[in-house]
Amino acid sequence: MKKLFVIFLSLFIVLATFLSGCTGTGESGEKVIKVGVLTDLSGDLSTDGRQINNILKIAKDNVEQYLKEKGLNYKVELYVEDTQTNPSLCLQKVQNLKAQGCNLIIGPLSSSEVKNIKNFVMSNKLVIISPSSTAIPQLLGFASPEDKKYIFRIVPNDNFQGKAIAGELKDMGIKNVVVLYRDDAWGQGLESAAVTNMKNLGINVIAEIKYPSQPTPSDWSPYIQKLLDYTKGKDAKDTGILAIGFGELATLMSQIPDNSPLLNYKWFGSDGFAMNENILKVAKAKGEKVGFYSTVFYGKSKEAEKIVEEYRKRGYGEEVGQYALCAYDAFMLGVISYAEMLKEKGSYDPDLLSKLIKENAVKYSNGDFGFKPVTGYIEFNEWNDRATGDYGIYAITKDGWKLVGIWHYKDGKIEWL
Structure with missing residues (x-):
């Protein structure tokens, strides 16, 4: 009987600990x-x-x-x-x-x-x-x-960022774009949102090139060749390359030769790459040349x-x-x-x-706790995602990554800094 009591007591303690949460x-x-x-x-x-x-x-x-x-x-x-x-x-x-x-x-x-x-x-x-x-x-x-x-x-989810990317390219005079994107849930979704919005603004999407996410390529030469093929003969003044990925894009940039025609075009990125330290370590000069204008939620x-x-x-x-x-x-x-x-x-x-x-x-x-958010006003939509948001545009300059513009969701306009 005593043993049973001890067992039940132990079970009670475990259950009580579980119910108490974290x-x-x-x-x-x-x-x-x-x-x-x-x-x-x-x-x-x-x-x-x-x-x-x-x-x-x-x-x-x-x-x-x-x-x-x-x-x-x-x-x-x-x-x-x-x-x-x-x-x-x-x-x-x-x-x-x-x-x-x-x-x-x-x-x-x-x-x-x-x-x-x-x-x-x-x-x-x-x-x-x-x-x-x-x-x-x-x-x-x-x-x-x-x-x-x-x-x-x-x-916010990428429906917002897709609009920001399209607005950014349009505002910078881009009429043709080649898209390279990471083949995962995030990359697919952002690529789709960006392409839809770019087409709505009259931007010609020349090609959409995907690369694996797990693992990411160690040899980027096949993708570099595809970018060369699709941009061949295109005017660098109104043609851009949109690369949607994470830190692996630094390796891509490092493998592009210094005299490559690809470095004559403006490059664009997204929140997965903005402010990334790796590109400044391995390919800052190339990044500085092409800009790598990257959007990221800004608040x-x-x-x-x-x-x-x-x-x-x-x-x-x-x-x-x-x-x-x-x-x-x-x-x-x-x-x-x-x-x-x-x-x-x-x-x-x-x-x-x-x-x-x-x-x-x-x-x-509203400051009811005695202090306010560091990222500005927060409100969640029915999906428990942030309901609204502006996007900062960061570019690689001689001084490293710098905020060069802000896309405002209320009117879709860009404030260049």
Whole structure:
């Protein structure tokens, strides 16, 4: 009888721990909120991923100070996993986070990763907030908003970016374009959105060339030859090359000969490549020559200036990309909502947390918590994606990556800086 009692007591303790969600007890007696982080520390998006890893340390300190001021006795712990932007590895990593008791997760970075973990996330009722996944929901396998109720993205989807890219090319006098794109959910979706919008603006799409995403090419010579074939005889004044990919495009640029006719054309990129450090290391002169005008969601407030200053003061680096700022807002919004959920319910409730995140996005934007988002006003649409957004245009100059223009979603016009 005594053995049975011990067994039932053990089962009760395990069940109670499970129901409590991402919470435990710290050394000082405070409750611990465990936050998982799926980022890229060593893959094609490692420039963004390392910045995200650093800025979340600042967010952790700031949100703990906020909770303390509100009399909420919570300590926050970060559980960081390097996914290398690999969808299969990402699934392993999210399973690791779940096993460690994390039900709130910031990340992952790419849409292919979101697509590969969505079934696990939804069946286990985890709540994730991606700072940078932008593929159109249907291309990720979501048939309805209900299918995506626990998956938030704090950036707009690529329907917006497709318009920004088309507007940028039109404004720069491009009449013909060859498109090279990464063959995954994100690349396919953005390529389709960009091509549709370019055609609507009267831009002639000469060819659409796809390349594999897993693994990406090590030898780019077949693709370089295709680009040469399709641009042959085209006027460099009104012909451009749109390359939709991640850090692997730096290798592509490094393999293009210095005297190649391809370097006579303007090149365009996207959010997967904007501000990438690798091209500055391996092919800055070529990038400077072709511009590599790249669009990325753009939203910065006065609050961002304080965070960037703190980032530099801590010695994390000089540059803070847009997606790192998005991760900061995702974390603050997620943890504040999580603490409110625990206060109201006492344990993890994914439906309540999802509801609070949507409601608190507006409160956060209005300054109801005593501070505002670093990325500007946040509101989620029915798919739990950011509802609106401008796009910055970054180009490679003699001084490195620089913001050279902003595409405004309200009127579709570009403000060149």
